[in-house]
Amino acid sequence: MPRAVRKQIITELPNPCLRNSADRGYSIMKRIYVNEKWCLGCHLCEYECAFANSGMTDMVKALKGKTIHPKIRVEDGGDVHFAVNCRHCTEAICVKSCIAGALSKDDDGMVRIDKDKCVGCYTCVLVCPFGAIMPSADGHAAQKCMLCLDNLCGEPNCVKHCPNNAIVYEER
Protein backbone atom coordinates (compact mmCIF):
# COMPACT_ATOMS: atom_id res chain seq x y z
CA MET A 1 0.00 0.00 0.00
CA PRO A 2 1.48 3.37 -0.95
CA ARG A 3 2.62 5.39 2.00
CA ALA A 4 0.42 8.36 1.14
CA VAL A 5 -2.65 6.17 1.18
CA ARG A 6 -1.67 4.54 4.46
CA LYS A 7 -1.15 7.96 5.99
CA GLN A 8 -4.53 9.01 4.75
CA ILE A 9 -6.18 6.05 6.44
CA ILE A 10 -4.51 6.80 9.74
CA THR A 11 -5.09 10.50 9.81
CA GLU A 12 -8.43 10.78 8.17
CA LEU A 13 -10.36 7.82 9.43
CA PRO A 14 -13.94 8.97 9.45
CA ASN A 15 -15.99 9.47 12.52
CA PRO A 16 -16.51 5.99 14.01
CA CYS A 17 -20.16 6.80 14.58
CA LEU A 18 -20.66 6.67 10.85
CA ARG A 19 -19.38 3.15 10.83
CA ASN A 20 -22.34 2.04 12.92
CA SER A 21 -24.90 4.11 11.12
CA ALA A 22 -26.24 1.04 9.39
CA ASP A 23 -27.31 -0.31 12.77
CA ARG A 24 -29.42 2.64 13.77
CA GLY A 25 -32.51 0.70 12.94
CA TYR A 26 -34.49 2.78 10.45
CA SER A 27 -34.24 2.21 6.80
CA ILE A 28 -36.32 5.09 5.52
CA MET A 29 -34.29 7.35 3.26
CA LYS A 30 -31.01 5.67 4.09
CA ARG A 31 -28.77 5.82 1.07
CA ILE A 32 -25.29 4.87 0.06
CA TYR A 33 -23.00 7.91 0.05
CA VAL A 34 -19.48 8.22 -1.23
CA ASN A 35 -16.52 9.85 0.50
CA GLU A 36 -14.11 9.86 -2.38
CA LYS A 37 -11.08 11.03 -0.42
CA TRP A 38 -11.15 7.79 1.54
CA CYS A 39 -11.54 5.50 -1.46
CA LEU A 40 -8.41 3.46 -2.10
CA GLY A 41 -9.57 2.21 -5.46
CA CYS A 42 -9.32 -1.39 -4.25
CA HIS A 43 -12.52 -2.41 -6.09
CA LEU A 44 -13.48 -4.70 -3.22
CA CYS A 45 -17.00 -3.23 -3.28
CA GLU A 46 -17.42 -4.52 -6.82
CA TYR A 47 -16.53 -8.05 -5.75
CA GLU A 48 -18.70 -7.86 -2.64
CA CYS A 49 -21.58 -6.62 -4.79
CA ALA A 50 -21.15 -9.44 -7.29
CA PHE A 51 -20.95 -11.95 -4.44
CA ALA A 52 -24.00 -10.55 -2.66
CA ASN A 53 -26.01 -10.82 -5.86
CA SER A 54 -24.72 -14.24 -6.87
CA GLY A 55 -27.21 -16.07 -4.69
CA MET A 56 -24.32 -18.20 -3.39
CA THR A 57 -22.82 -18.42 0.07
CA ASP A 58 -19.25 -19.34 -0.90
CA MET A 59 -17.36 -16.36 -2.26
CA VAL A 60 -14.72 -18.44 -4.02
CA LYS A 61 -17.28 -20.54 -5.83
CA ALA A 62 -19.30 -17.45 -6.65
CA LEU A 63 -16.49 -15.38 -8.11
CA LYS A 64 -13.35 -17.34 -8.90
CA GLY A 65 -12.53 -17.37 -12.58
CA LYS A 66 -15.69 -15.49 -13.45
CA THR A 67 -16.23 -12.11 -15.05
CA ILE A 68 -18.15 -10.08 -12.54
CA HIS A 69 -21.04 -7.74 -13.36
CA PRO A 70 -21.36 -5.62 -10.23
CA LYS A 71 -23.98 -2.93 -9.75
CA ILE A 72 -21.43 -0.68 -8.12
CA ARG A 73 -18.48 0.48 -10.22
CA VAL A 74 -15.29 2.19 -9.12
CA GLU A 75 -13.86 4.96 -11.24
CA ASP A 76 -10.08 5.36 -11.14
CA GLY A 77 -8.13 8.37 -12.26
CA GLY A 78 -4.65 9.08 -10.97
CA ASP A 79 -4.98 9.65 -7.22
CA VAL A 80 -8.73 9.89 -7.31
CA HIS A 81 -10.98 6.89 -6.88
CA PHE A 82 -14.65 6.60 -6.04
CA ALA A 83 -17.48 4.14 -6.29
CA VAL A 84 -20.74 4.85 -8.10
CA ASN A 85 -24.02 3.07 -7.70
CA CYS A 86 -27.69 3.97 -7.85
CA ARG A 87 -28.45 7.25 -6.04
CA HIS A 88 -32.14 6.35 -5.57
CA CYS A 89 -32.99 9.86 -6.76
CA THR A 90 -35.97 11.64 -5.23
CA GLU A 91 -37.17 12.48 -8.74
CA ALA A 92 -35.86 9.39 -10.46
CA ILE A 93 -35.70 10.04 -14.20
CA CYS A 94 -35.16 6.34 -14.91
CA VAL A 95 -38.53 5.54 -13.31
CA LYS A 96 -40.21 8.31 -15.27
CA SER A 97 -38.60 7.19 -18.52
CA CYS A 98 -39.05 3.42 -18.32
CA ILE A 99 -41.15 2.25 -21.25
CA ALA A 100 -42.26 -0.93 -19.52
CA GLY A 101 -43.20 0.24 -16.04
CA ALA A 102 -40.39 -2.03 -14.83
CA LEU A 103 -38.80 0.67 -12.67
CA SER A 104 -40.69 2.03 -9.70
CA LYS A 105 -40.17 3.79 -6.39
CA ASP A 106 -40.84 1.92 -3.18
CA ASP A 107 -42.71 3.60 -0.36
CA ASP A 108 -39.36 4.09 1.35
CA GLY A 109 -37.89 5.80 -1.70
CA MET A 110 -35.82 2.97 -3.11
CA VAL A 111 -35.77 2.65 -6.89
CA ARG A 112 -36.67 -0.93 -7.73
CA ILE A 113 -36.37 -2.83 -11.00
CA ASP A 114 -38.69 -5.68 -11.92
CA LYS A 115 -36.53 -7.84 -14.18
CA ASP A 116 -39.51 -9.83 -15.40
CA LYS A 117 -41.05 -6.67 -16.80
CA CYS A 118 -37.83 -5.18 -18.15
CA VAL A 119 -37.35 -5.81 -21.87
CA GLY A 120 -33.78 -4.50 -22.00
CA CYS A 121 -34.37 -1.42 -24.16
CA TYR A 122 -31.84 0.57 -22.06
CA THR A 123 -33.84 3.78 -21.97
CA CYS A 124 -32.85 3.94 -18.28
CA VAL A 125 -29.18 3.62 -19.23
CA LEU A 126 -29.74 6.49 -21.66
CA VAL A 127 -31.20 8.82 -19.02
CA CYS A 128 -29.39 8.07 -15.75
CA PRO A 129 -27.13 11.09 -15.10
CA PHE A 130 -24.86 9.01 -12.87
CA GLY A 131 -24.34 6.09 -15.21
CA ALA A 132 -25.55 3.94 -12.35
CA ILE A 133 -27.93 1.59 -14.15
CA MET A 134 -26.42 -0.80 -16.62
CA PRO A 135 -27.03 -3.74 -18.92
CA SER A 136 -27.13 -7.00 -16.98
CA ALA A 137 -24.83 -9.86 -17.84
CA ASP A 138 -27.28 -11.62 -20.17
CA GLY A 139 -28.05 -8.38 -22.01
CA HIS A 140 -31.80 -8.96 -21.79
CA ALA A 141 -32.48 -6.51 -18.99
CA ALA A 142 -30.99 -3.66 -17.02
CA GLN A 143 -29.59 -4.05 -13.52
CA LYS A 144 -29.16 -1.66 -10.65
CA CYS A 145 -28.38 -1.48 -6.96
CA MET A 146 -31.29 -2.26 -4.69
CA LEU A 147 -29.30 -1.78 -1.48
CA CYS A 148 -28.99 -5.57 -1.10
CA LEU A 149 -32.62 -5.70 -0.03
CA ASP A 150 -33.16 -8.02 -3.00
CA ASN A 151 -30.61 -10.62 -1.94
CA LEU A 152 -29.55 -12.62 1.08
CA CYS A 153 -27.51 -9.79 2.64
CA GLY A 154 -30.36 -7.50 3.53
CA GLU A 155 -28.04 -4.50 3.83
CA PRO A 156 -25.50 -3.10 1.39
CA ASN A 157 -22.69 -5.59 1.24
CA CYS A 158 -20.37 -3.09 -0.45
CA VAL A 159 -20.67 -0.73 2.52
CA LYS A 160 -20.24 -3.52 5.02
CA HIS A 161 -16.95 -4.61 3.51
CA CYS A 162 -15.43 -1.31 2.44
CA PRO A 163 -12.09 -1.31 4.27
CA ASN A 164 -11.89 2.45 4.60
CA ASN A 165 -15.45 3.72 5.01
CA ALA A 166 -15.31 5.32 1.60
CA ILE A 167 -18.94 4.31 1.14
CA VAL A 168 -21.45 4.62 3.93
CA TYR A 169 -25.12 3.76 4.35
CA GLU A 170 -26.92 6.45 6.27
CA GLU A 171 -29.43 9.26 6.24
CA ARG A 172 -28.41 12.62 4.90
Added chain:
Amino acid sequence: MKYVIIGNSAAGIAAIEGIRSTDESGEIVLVSDEPHFTYGRPLISYYLMGATDPEHMRYRPADFYEKNNVRTLFGVRAEKIDAEKKQVVLSDGKTLDYDKLLVATGSRPFVPPMEGLDGVKKKFSFMTFDDALALEKAIGPKTRVLIVGAGLIGLKCCEGIAERVKSVAVVDLANHVLPSILDEYGAQIVQRTLEAKGVKFYLSDSVARFEEKTATLKSGARIDFDVLVVAVGVRPNVELVKNAGGEVRRGIAIDERGETSLKDVYAAGDCTESRDIVTGDHKILALMPNAYLQGHCAGVNMAGGDEVFDKAVAMNAIGFFGTHVLTAGVYTGDSFEEKEGDKYKKLFYKDGYLNGFILVNEPERAGIYTSLIRERTPLSQIDFDLIKNSPALMAFSSKARADKLARRV
Protein backbone atom coordinates in the same frame (compact mmCIF):
# COMPACT_ATOMS: atom_id res chain seq x y z
CA MET B 1 -62.00 19.43 -8.31
CA LYS B 2 -62.91 17.27 -11.30
CA TYR B 3 -60.22 16.10 -13.68
CA VAL B 4 -60.76 14.45 -17.04
CA ILE B 5 -57.84 12.72 -18.77
CA ILE B 6 -58.12 11.65 -22.39
CA GLY B 7 -55.54 8.96 -23.14
CA ASN B 8 -54.37 5.94 -21.16
CA SER B 9 -50.71 5.77 -22.13
CA ALA B 10 -47.57 7.35 -20.64
CA ALA B 11 -48.70 10.99 -20.62
CA GLY B 12 -52.14 10.25 -19.21
CA ILE B 13 -50.80 7.94 -16.50
CA ALA B 14 -48.10 10.46 -15.63
CA ALA B 15 -50.74 13.15 -15.26
CA ILE B 16 -52.65 10.95 -12.82
CA GLU B 17 -49.47 10.51 -10.80
CA GLY B 18 -48.81 14.25 -10.99
CA ILE B 19 -52.33 15.10 -9.85
CA ARG B 20 -52.19 12.64 -6.98
CA SER B 21 -48.85 14.01 -5.80
CA THR B 22 -50.71 17.27 -5.16
CA ASP B 23 -54.41 16.44 -4.78
CA GLU B 24 -55.35 13.17 -3.09
CA SER B 25 -59.11 13.51 -3.28
CA GLY B 26 -60.19 15.20 -6.52
CA GLU B 27 -62.29 13.13 -8.91
CA ILE B 28 -60.35 11.71 -11.87
CA VAL B 29 -62.03 10.25 -14.95
CA LEU B 30 -59.84 8.55 -17.55
CA VAL B 31 -61.16 8.13 -21.09
CA SER B 32 -59.52 5.88 -23.67
CA ASP B 33 -60.69 4.38 -26.92
CA GLU B 34 -58.40 1.42 -26.29
CA PRO B 35 -60.06 -1.31 -24.25
CA HIS B 36 -56.92 -2.24 -22.32
CA PHE B 37 -55.28 -1.69 -18.97
CA THR B 38 -52.45 0.81 -19.49
CA TYR B 39 -49.61 -0.92 -21.28
CA GLY B 40 -46.13 0.03 -22.41
CA ARG B 41 -46.86 0.89 -26.01
CA PRO B 42 -43.35 0.13 -27.36
CA LEU B 43 -43.66 -3.34 -25.84
CA ILE B 44 -45.89 -4.59 -28.62
CA SER B 45 -42.88 -5.74 -30.64
CA TYR B 46 -41.48 -7.54 -27.58
CA TYR B 47 -44.87 -9.21 -27.23
CA LEU B 48 -44.63 -10.58 -30.76
CA MET B 49 -41.10 -11.81 -30.04
CA GLY B 50 -42.34 -13.64 -26.99
CA ALA B 51 -40.18 -11.49 -24.70
CA THR B 52 -43.16 -10.31 -22.67
CA ASP B 53 -46.86 -11.08 -22.21
CA PRO B 54 -50.02 -9.07 -21.54
CA GLU B 55 -49.59 -9.29 -17.78
CA HIS B 56 -46.01 -8.03 -17.84
CA MET B 57 -46.83 -5.36 -20.42
CA ARG B 58 -48.85 -3.48 -17.83
CA TYR B 59 -47.35 -0.02 -17.49
CA ARG B 60 -48.48 0.16 -13.86
CA PRO B 61 -49.43 -2.40 -11.18
CA ALA B 62 -52.84 -4.06 -11.49
CA ASP B 63 -54.32 -1.97 -8.67
CA PHE B 64 -53.19 1.35 -10.18
CA TYR B 65 -56.60 2.83 -11.03
CA GLU B 66 -58.14 1.66 -7.78
CA LYS B 67 -55.27 2.93 -5.67
CA ASN B 68 -55.35 6.31 -7.35
CA ASN B 69 -59.14 6.44 -7.25
CA VAL B 70 -59.52 6.78 -11.02
CA ARG B 71 -62.79 6.09 -12.80
CA THR B 72 -61.98 4.50 -16.17
CA LEU B 73 -64.06 4.73 -19.32
CA PHE B 74 -62.39 2.37 -21.78
CA GLY B 75 -63.49 1.66 -25.32
CA VAL B 76 -65.00 5.15 -25.54
CA ARG B 77 -63.72 7.98 -27.71
CA ALA B 78 -63.65 11.61 -26.75
CA GLU B 79 -65.25 13.28 -29.78
CA LYS B 80 -65.36 16.94 -28.88
CA ILE B 81 -64.26 19.48 -26.32
CA ASP B 82 -66.55 22.35 -25.45
CA ALA B 83 -64.10 24.72 -23.78
CA GLU B 84 -66.85 27.23 -22.92
CA LYS B 85 -69.07 24.76 -21.09
CA LYS B 86 -66.00 22.82 -19.89
CA GLN B 87 -67.37 19.55 -21.20
CA VAL B 88 -66.09 16.59 -23.18
CA VAL B 89 -68.52 14.86 -25.53
CA LEU B 90 -68.00 11.10 -25.79
CA SER B 91 -68.67 8.67 -28.62
CA ASP B 92 -71.48 7.05 -26.60
CA GLY B 93 -73.32 10.38 -26.55
CA LYS B 94 -72.62 11.13 -22.91
CA THR B 95 -70.80 14.22 -21.73
CA LEU B 96 -68.24 14.69 -18.99
CA ASP B 97 -67.84 17.94 -17.06
CA TYR B 98 -64.35 18.97 -16.10
CA ASP B 99 -62.59 21.61 -14.10
CA LYS B 100 -59.23 20.63 -15.61
CA LEU B 101 -58.79 18.58 -18.75
CA LEU B 102 -55.75 16.77 -20.14
CA VAL B 103 -55.54 15.85 -23.81
CA ALA B 104 -53.06 12.99 -24.19
CA THR B 105 -54.37 11.56 -27.42
CA GLY B 106 -51.05 10.49 -28.90
CA SER B 107 -50.68 9.93 -32.59
CA ARG B 108 -52.01 7.68 -35.31
CA PRO B 109 -50.38 5.96 -38.26
CA PHE B 110 -50.07 7.95 -41.43
CA VAL B 111 -50.86 5.93 -44.53
CA PRO B 112 -49.99 7.81 -47.71
CA PRO B 113 -51.98 7.18 -50.84
CA MET B 114 -50.37 4.30 -52.74
CA GLU B 115 -51.69 2.87 -55.94
CA GLY B 116 -53.55 -0.36 -55.43
CA LEU B 117 -53.38 -0.26 -51.63
CA ASP B 118 -57.13 -0.74 -51.34
CA GLY B 119 -56.78 -4.09 -53.08
CA VAL B 120 -54.40 -5.44 -50.41
CA LYS B 121 -56.55 -7.47 -48.05
CA LYS B 122 -54.11 -8.18 -45.22
CA LYS B 123 -52.64 -4.84 -44.27
CA PHE B 124 -51.78 -3.56 -40.83
CA SER B 125 -50.39 -0.64 -38.86
CA PHE B 126 -48.15 -1.14 -35.85
CA MET B 127 -49.02 1.35 -33.14
CA THR B 128 -51.30 -0.36 -30.62
CA PHE B 129 -51.61 -3.64 -28.80
CA ASP B 130 -54.67 -4.40 -30.92
CA ASP B 131 -52.53 -3.86 -34.04
CA ALA B 132 -50.03 -6.39 -32.71
CA LEU B 133 -52.75 -8.91 -31.85
CA ALA B 134 -54.29 -8.56 -35.30
CA LEU B 135 -50.92 -8.94 -36.98
CA GLU B 136 -50.15 -11.96 -34.85
CA LYS B 137 -53.33 -13.66 -36.06
CA ALA B 138 -52.40 -13.03 -39.68
CA ILE B 139 -48.88 -14.48 -39.59
CA GLY B 140 -47.43 -17.96 -39.44
CA PRO B 141 -44.24 -19.83 -40.37
CA LYS B 142 -45.13 -19.64 -44.06
CA THR B 143 -46.05 -15.96 -44.18
CA ARG B 144 -44.14 -13.51 -46.35
CA VAL B 145 -44.30 -10.03 -44.83
CA LEU B 146 -43.65 -6.72 -46.52
CA ILE B 147 -43.00 -3.72 -44.28
CA VAL B 148 -43.12 -0.28 -45.85
CA GLY B 149 -40.98 1.98 -43.66
CA ALA B 150 -37.55 1.37 -42.11
CA GLY B 151 -38.05 3.78 -39.24
CA LEU B 152 -38.38 2.99 -35.53
CA ILE B 153 -41.84 1.45 -35.84
CA GLY B 154 -41.19 -0.52 -39.01
CA LEU B 155 -37.95 -2.02 -37.78
CA LYS B 156 -39.28 -2.89 -34.32
CA CYS B 157 -42.16 -4.65 -36.04
CA CYS B 158 -39.58 -6.40 -38.22
CA GLU B 159 -37.66 -7.60 -35.17
CA GLY B 160 -40.88 -8.74 -33.51
CA ILE B 161 -41.93 -11.03 -36.34
CA ALA B 162 -38.66 -11.94 -38.11
CA GLU B 163 -38.36 -15.32 -36.40
CA ARG B 164 -42.05 -16.15 -36.66
CA VAL B 165 -42.53 -15.81 -40.40
CA LYS B 166 -41.01 -17.14 -43.60
CA SER B 167 -39.59 -13.85 -44.81
CA VAL B 168 -39.59 -10.13 -44.17
CA ALA B 169 -38.85 -7.47 -46.76
CA VAL B 170 -38.49 -3.81 -45.82
CA VAL B 171 -38.84 -0.93 -48.26
CA ASP B 172 -37.91 2.67 -47.53
CA LEU B 173 -37.35 5.79 -49.56
CA ALA B 174 -34.34 6.74 -47.43
CA ASN B 175 -30.91 5.41 -48.35
CA HIS B 176 -30.37 3.91 -44.91
CA VAL B 177 -32.48 2.48 -42.09
CA LEU B 178 -33.63 4.53 -39.08
CA PRO B 179 -33.02 7.78 -40.96
CA SER B 180 -34.53 9.89 -38.16
CA ILE B 181 -31.93 8.84 -35.58
CA LEU B 182 -28.92 7.31 -37.32
CA ASP B 183 -26.31 8.26 -39.86
CA GLU B 184 -25.17 5.83 -42.50
CA TYR B 185 -22.47 4.05 -40.50
CA GLY B 186 -24.73 3.43 -37.52
CA ALA B 187 -27.58 2.39 -39.78
CA GLN B 188 -25.45 -0.20 -41.52
CA ILE B 189 -24.76 -1.94 -38.21
CA VAL B 190 -28.48 -2.23 -37.57
CA GLN B 191 -29.14 -3.32 -41.14
CA ARG B 192 -26.48 -6.05 -40.94
CA THR B 193 -27.99 -7.33 -37.69
CA LEU B 194 -31.39 -7.66 -39.28
CA GLU B 195 -30.03 -9.08 -42.53
CA ALA B 196 -28.34 -11.80 -40.49
CA LYS B 197 -31.88 -12.80 -39.46
CA GLY B 198 -32.89 -13.05 -43.11
CA VAL B 199 -34.53 -9.65 -43.51
CA LYS B 200 -34.22 -8.21 -47.01
CA PHE B 201 -33.95 -4.45 -47.50
CA TYR B 202 -34.97 -2.35 -50.48
CA LEU B 203 -33.62 1.13 -49.73
CA SER B 204 -33.77 4.34 -51.78
CA ASP B 205 -36.87 2.76 -53.23
CA SER B 206 -40.61 2.91 -52.82
CA VAL B 207 -43.74 1.08 -53.84
CA ALA B 208 -45.06 2.18 -57.22
CA ARG B 209 -48.17 0.01 -57.00
CA PHE B 210 -49.74 -2.89 -55.18
CA GLU B 211 -51.64 -5.81 -56.43
CA GLU B 212 -53.28 -8.00 -53.82
CA LYS B 213 -50.12 -9.93 -53.00
CA THR B 214 -47.42 -8.22 -55.03
CA ALA B 215 -45.70 -4.88 -54.70
CA THR B 216 -43.92 -3.36 -57.66
CA LEU B 217 -41.24 -0.90 -56.64
CA LYS B 218 -40.12 2.25 -58.45
CA SER B 219 -36.89 0.47 -59.26
CA GLY B 220 -38.86 -2.24 -60.98
CA ALA B 221 -38.26 -4.87 -58.31
CA ARG B 222 -41.24 -7.04 -57.46
CA ILE B 223 -41.95 -8.35 -53.96
CA ASP B 224 -44.50 -11.07 -53.35
CA PHE B 225 -46.06 -10.93 -49.91
CA ASP B 226 -48.94 -12.29 -47.85
CA VAL B 227 -49.13 -9.58 -45.21
CA LEU B 228 -48.38 -5.86 -45.53
CA VAL B 229 -47.39 -3.56 -42.66
CA VAL B 230 -47.44 0.17 -43.38
CA ALA B 231 -45.15 2.09 -41.02
CA VAL B 232 -44.13 5.21 -42.89
CA GLY B 233 -44.93 7.71 -40.18
CA VAL B 234 -47.41 9.05 -37.67
CA ARG B 235 -49.65 12.08 -37.34
CA PRO B 236 -50.45 13.70 -34.00
CA ASN B 237 -54.06 13.55 -32.82
CA VAL B 238 -54.63 17.28 -32.53
CA GLU B 239 -58.24 17.54 -33.74
CA LEU B 240 -59.95 17.75 -30.33
CA VAL B 241 -57.99 20.85 -29.39
CA LYS B 242 -58.00 22.32 -32.89
CA ASN B 243 -61.77 22.02 -33.27
CA ALA B 244 -62.25 23.61 -29.86
CA GLY B 245 -60.31 26.64 -31.08
CA GLY B 246 -56.98 25.86 -29.39
CA GLU B 247 -53.65 26.72 -30.97
CA VAL B 248 -52.19 23.91 -33.04
CA ARG B 249 -49.02 24.07 -35.09
CA ARG B 250 -47.65 20.71 -36.19
CA GLY B 251 -48.68 19.46 -32.76
CA ILE B 252 -50.78 20.99 -30.03
CA ALA B 253 -49.07 24.13 -28.71
CA ILE B 254 -48.50 24.08 -24.95
CA ASP B 255 -46.62 26.31 -22.55
CA GLU B 256 -43.94 25.13 -20.15
CA ARG B 257 -46.61 24.23 -17.61
CA GLY B 258 -48.39 21.99 -20.12
CA GLU B 259 -51.40 24.25 -20.71
CA THR B 260 -52.84 24.79 -24.19
CA SER B 261 -54.14 28.14 -25.40
CA LEU B 262 -57.53 27.03 -24.05
CA LYS B 263 -58.02 27.81 -20.39
CA ASP B 264 -57.93 24.76 -18.11
CA VAL B 265 -57.16 22.49 -21.06
CA TYR B 266 -53.73 20.86 -20.81
CA ALA B 267 -52.00 18.55 -23.27
CA ALA B 268 -49.05 16.17 -23.14
CA GLY B 269 -47.32 13.43 -25.08
CA ASP B 270 -47.04 12.66 -28.77
CA CYS B 271 -49.92 14.98 -29.74
CA THR B 272 -48.00 18.05 -28.54
CA GLU B 273 -44.96 20.10 -29.44
CA SER B 274 -42.02 20.51 -27.08
CA ARG B 275 -39.32 23.11 -27.04
CA ASP B 276 -36.11 21.27 -27.84
CA ILE B 277 -33.61 22.43 -25.25
CA VAL B 278 -30.70 22.16 -27.68
CA THR B 279 -32.10 24.14 -30.60
CA GLY B 280 -34.87 26.11 -28.94
CA ASP B 281 -37.21 24.99 -31.73
CA HIS B 282 -40.72 23.79 -31.07
CA LYS B 283 -41.15 20.30 -32.45
CA ILE B 284 -42.93 17.07 -31.83
CA LEU B 285 -40.73 14.83 -29.70
CA ALA B 286 -42.76 11.65 -29.77
CA LEU B 287 -40.86 9.66 -27.16
CA MET B 288 -42.03 8.00 -24.03
CA PRO B 289 -39.78 9.75 -21.49
CA ASN B 290 -40.88 13.08 -22.90
CA ALA B 291 -44.53 12.06 -22.71
CA TYR B 292 -44.17 11.08 -19.08
CA LEU B 293 -42.32 14.22 -18.05
CA GLN B 294 -44.81 16.47 -19.85
CA GLY B 295 -47.79 14.58 -18.46
CA HIS B 296 -46.51 14.65 -14.91
CA CYS B 297 -45.84 18.37 -15.10
CA ALA B 298 -49.31 19.01 -16.52
CA GLY B 299 -50.88 16.88 -13.79
CA VAL B 300 -49.16 18.78 -10.99
CA ASN B 301 -50.27 22.10 -12.49
CA MET B 302 -53.82 20.89 -13.07
CA ALA B 303 -53.99 20.13 -9.36
CA GLY B 304 -52.90 23.63 -8.41
CA GLY B 305 -49.17 23.01 -8.14
CA ASP B 306 -46.51 24.92 -9.97
CA GLU B 307 -44.15 22.93 -12.13
CA VAL B 308 -42.29 23.67 -15.32
CA PHE B 309 -40.99 21.17 -17.86
CA ASP B 310 -38.44 22.88 -20.06
CA LYS B 311 -35.80 20.23 -20.61
CA ALA B 312 -37.10 18.28 -23.57
CA VAL B 313 -34.38 16.34 -25.37
CA ALA B 314 -34.81 14.13 -28.39
CA MET B 315 -33.65 10.63 -27.42
CA ASN B 316 -34.06 7.04 -28.38
CA ALA B 317 -33.01 3.73 -26.94
CA ILE B 318 -33.81 0.96 -29.33
CA GLY B 319 -32.45 -2.53 -29.83
CA PHE B 320 -32.54 -5.18 -32.51
CA PHE B 321 -31.47 -8.74 -31.70
CA GLY B 322 -28.83 -7.54 -29.26
CA THR B 323 -27.65 -4.54 -31.26
CA HIS B 324 -28.33 -1.54 -29.05
CA VAL B 325 -28.76 1.96 -30.40
CA LEU B 326 -28.78 4.90 -28.00
CA THR B 327 -29.09 8.41 -29.37
CA ALA B 328 -29.88 11.86 -28.03
CA GLY B 329 -29.98 15.50 -28.99
CA VAL B 330 -29.26 16.93 -32.42
CA TYR B 331 -26.42 16.11 -34.76
CA THR B 332 -24.91 19.52 -35.44
CA GLY B 333 -21.52 21.06 -34.78
CA ASP B 334 -18.11 19.48 -34.51
CA SER B 335 -17.91 15.78 -34.01
CA PHE B 336 -15.80 13.14 -32.35
CA GLU B 337 -16.12 9.59 -33.52
CA GLU B 338 -14.87 6.10 -32.81
CA LYS B 339 -15.67 3.20 -35.10
CA GLU B 340 -14.73 -0.37 -34.59
CA GLY B 341 -16.75 -3.01 -36.39
CA ASP B 342 -20.20 -3.08 -34.87
CA LYS B 343 -19.32 -0.52 -32.21
CA TYR B 344 -19.85 3.10 -33.06
CA LYS B 345 -19.74 6.33 -31.13
CA LYS B 346 -20.23 9.81 -32.44
CA LEU B 347 -20.49 12.91 -30.26
CA PHE B 348 -21.64 16.28 -31.60
CA TYR B 349 -20.65 19.50 -29.83
CA LYS B 350 -20.92 23.16 -30.60
CA ASP B 351 -20.17 26.46 -28.88
CA GLY B 352 -18.90 24.66 -25.81
CA TYR B 353 -21.88 22.37 -25.30
CA LEU B 354 -22.62 18.75 -26.10
CA ASN B 355 -25.49 18.77 -28.58
CA GLY B 356 -26.05 15.14 -29.37
CA PHE B 357 -24.66 11.65 -29.76
CA ILE B 358 -25.04 8.32 -31.49
CA LEU B 359 -23.95 5.18 -29.66
CA VAL B 360 -24.28 1.79 -31.27
CA ASN B 361 -23.40 -1.18 -29.08
CA GLU B 362 -21.80 1.10 -26.52
CA PRO B 363 -24.61 1.76 -24.09
CA GLU B 364 -22.58 1.90 -20.89
CA ARG B 365 -23.24 5.05 -18.86
CA ALA B 366 -24.70 6.92 -21.83
CA GLY B 367 -26.89 8.87 -19.41
CA ILE B 368 -23.87 10.91 -18.37
CA TYR B 369 -23.72 12.26 -21.92
CA THR B 370 -27.48 12.77 -22.04
CA SER B 371 -27.35 14.77 -18.85
CA LEU B 372 -24.67 17.06 -20.33
CA ILE B 373 -27.14 17.80 -23.12
CA ARG B 374 -30.19 18.11 -20.90
CA GLU B 375 -28.54 20.32 -18.29
CA ARG B 376 -26.64 22.36 -20.94
CA THR B 377 -23.44 21.82 -18.97
CA PRO B 378 -20.65 24.04 -20.33
CA LEU B 379 -17.94 21.66 -21.51
CA SER B 380 -15.40 24.09 -20.05
CA GLN B 381 -16.57 22.91 -16.60
CA ILE B 382 -15.61 19.30 -17.25
CA ASP B 383 -12.73 17.31 -18.65
CA PHE B 384 -14.27 16.79 -22.07
CA ASP B 385 -11.23 15.01 -23.49
CA LEU B 386 -11.59 12.38 -20.78
CA ILE B 387 -15.30 11.97 -21.23
CA LYS B 388 -15.07 11.71 -25.02
CA ASN B 389 -13.56 8.29 -24.70
CA SER B 390 -15.89 6.98 -22.09
CA PRO B 391 -18.59 8.62 -20.00
CA ALA B 392 -17.42 9.05 -16.42
CA LEU B 393 -18.12 11.22 -13.41
CA MET B 394 -14.34 11.59 -13.12
CA ALA B 395 -14.65 14.32 -15.75
CA PHE B 396 -16.47 16.58 -13.29
CA SER B 397 -14.86 18.70 -10.57
CA SER B 398 -14.56 17.09 -7.15
CA LYS B 399 -17.16 19.52 -5.85
CA ALA B 400 -19.62 18.63 -8.60
CA ARG B 401 -18.95 14.97 -7.83
CA ALA B 402 -19.61 15.46 -4.15
CA ASP B 403 -22.93 17.05 -5.04
CA LYS B 404 -23.80 13.98 -7.03
CA LEU B 405 -22.45 11.23 -4.79
CA ALA B 406 -22.21 12.56 -1.24
CA ARG B 407 -25.57 14.22 -0.95
CA ARG B 408 -29.19 13.18 -1.36
CA VAL B 409 -30.31 13.81 -4.92
